[in-house]
Amino acid sequence: MPIIDLESYVSIKEMLVDSNYGEVDIDPNGYFQRYALNTSLTLNYGFRIDGGIDNELLKEITHVEREISNFRSTSNNWADYIPILRLLPSSSTGPQEYRGRRDKYLTQLLSTLKTNIANGTDKPCITGNILKDPEAKLNEGRSSTFPFLIRVFRH
Numbered sequence: 001m002p003i004i005d006l007e008s009y010v011s012i013k014e015m016l017v018d019s020n021y022g023e024v025d026i027d028p029n030g031y032f033q034r035y036a037l038n039t040s041l042t043l044n045y046g047f048r049i050d051g052g053i054d055n056e057l058l059k060e061i062t063h064v065e066r067e068i069s070n071f072r073s074t075s076n077n078w079a080d081y082i083p084i085l086r087l088l089p090s091s092s093t094g095p096q097e098y099r100g101r102r103d104k105y106l107t108q109l110l111s112t113l114k115t116n117i118a119n120g121t122d123k124p125c126i127t128g129n130i131l132k133d134p135e136a137k138l139n140e141g142r143s144s145t146f147p148f149l150i151r152v153f154r155h
Contacts, residue, residue: 003039003042003043004039007034007035007038007039007042007048008035010035010038011031011032011034011035014031014052014053015028015031018052030053030054030058031053033053033058033062034049034053034055034058037049037058037061037062041109042123042125043125043126044125044126044127045109045110045112045113045125045127045128046113046116046122046123046124046125046127046128047109047112047113047123047125057105060101060105061105064098064101064102064105065102067094067098068095068098068099068102071094071095071098110127113125113127113128113131114131116128117131117132
């Protein structure tokens with residue numbers, strides 16, 4: 001509940017200020033994206049993106065996740081649903097590019113969490129609990145690819 005309270009308060013306050021208290025029209029999508037992303041990041045990594053809706057990390061994550069969801073769409077990637085199509089050569093380098101970009105910020109988030117755990121400054125979160133669990137026995141490759149990271153609102 002405190003996460004939802006904080007993110008709601010920050011989003012509403014910024015929308016009010018940025019719209020000059022209703023005098024100027026604004027596009028609320030960026031505020032909703034940051035709300036959803038910060039809620040997810042706080043739950044999963046104990047980390048939130050500070051700053052406004054123009055934060056570079058926020059823009060990178062929302063863009064990359066939107067592109068990846070487009071690649072995985074049923075109408076865009078038939079090879080995911082018709083296995084024989086996987087045998088045909090693909091000229092698209094987009095999925096590899098976005099996978100690399102995603103890996104970069106996932107590694108950054110995980111590294112920040114590990115540093116915070118080592119310093120004793122981490123906040124309670126799902127990934128932190130898994131990393132601290134002596135029975136989890138995750139190797140480095142598996143710990144950086146938790147499947148539950150992010151879902152952001154799409155335009």
